Amino acid sequence: MSPIHVRARPGDVAERVLLPGDPGRAEWIAQNFLEEPVRYNTHRGLWGYTGRYKGVPVSVQTTGMGAPSASIVAEELIRLGARVLLRVGTCGAVDEALAPGDLVIAQGAVPLDGATRQYLGGLPYAPVPDPLLFRALWAQAEAKGYPHHVGLIATEDAFYATTPEEARKWARFGVLAFEMEASALFLLGRMRGVRAGALLVVSNQIGASELYPQEVLQEGIRRMVEVALEAVLEV
Numbered sequence: 001m002s003p004i005h006v007r008a009r010p011g012d013v014a015e016r017v018l019l020p021g022d023p024g025r026a027e028w029i030a031q032n033f034l035e036e037p038v039r040y041n042t043h044r045g046l047w048g049y050t051g052r053y054k055g056v057p058v059s060v061q062t063t064g065m066g067a068p069s070a071s072i073v074a075e076e077l078i079r080l081g082a083r084v085l086l087r088v089g090t091c092g093a094v095d096e097a098l099a100p101g102d103l104v105i106a107q108g109a110v111p112l113d114g115a116t117r118q119y120l121g122g123l124p125y126a127p128v129p130d131p132l133l134f135r136a137l138w139a140q141a142e143a144k145g146y147p148h149h150v151g152l153i154a155t156e157d158a159f160y161a162t163t164p165e166e167a168r169k170w171a172r173f174g175v176l177a178f179e180m181e182a183s184a185l186f187l188l189g190r191m192r193g194v195r196a197g198a199l200l201v202v203s204n205q206i207g208a209s210e211l212y213p214q215e216v217l218q219e220g221i222r223r224m225v226e227v228a229l230e231a232v233l234e235v
């Protein structure tokens with residue numbers, strides 16, 4: 001029987017899965033990086049593909065936006081046999097040192113989102129990525145010489161609620177950027193015994209009404225996917 005949302009069967013999904021929020025990015029990754037990609041799900045726009053990278057089975061699965069959707073997708077992928085869940089997302093910069101298209105390797109995610117709060121039932125917690133996956137991401141970004149930043153991110157629910165002033169408050173505590181899925185993925189990684197990580201591209205400044213230019217973002221996304229695919233082969 002297939003899960004409720006990701007309508008695939010055991011064997012359709014690889015152990016190693018890249019997780020973009022955007023279905024268009026999932027399709028682009030599958031078409032440009034995977035050998036012989038096969039789409040196993042379209043239900044609810046949660047497009048998912050499985051192919052091979054350097055001969056190793058890899059899936060790329062859309063999470064949708066926000067931790068409620070990402071946590072549903074992660075739970076179902078785990079039931080389908082996924083063992084490495086790596087978010088490949090975009091983020092809004094808090095720290096002024098983050099340039100358009102730079103990579104951010106999350107060392108931990110401040111859980112401002114409701115999904116992580118519900119799983120934790122009020123307990124304080126520090127959502128962090130799997131250490132081996134984190135180390136592989138950092139090593140690959142360094143080896144390729146792509147501009148990257150390593151540190152804390154924050155996972156939020158309400159994209160338009162966060163103001164630049166609010167973001168500056170978090171910068172005082174070391175938060176580099178905001179996004180909307182990582183904390184729940186990190187928590188589920190620990191709860192379900194799988195490896196979870198997050199690699200991001202800087203797509204905008206918090207509070208800006210536009211993203212950075214498409215060509216800058218596309219190059220950042222290409223770099224992110226190169227780093228991500230090499231990293232998941234290492235764990």
Ligand SMILES: O=P(O)(O)O[C@H]1O[C@H](CO)[C@@H](O)[C@H]1O
Nearest residue numbers: 020021022065089090179180
């Ligand atoms: O580009 P993706 O991976 O969707 O990530 C970011 O973009 C969306 C908001 O625009 C949220 O999902 C946020 O986390």
Ligand SMILES: O=c1cc[nH]c(=O)[nH]1
Nearest residue numbers: 091092178179180206
């Ligand atoms: O949560 C997010 C994600 C991307 N960009 C933002 O400004 N915020």
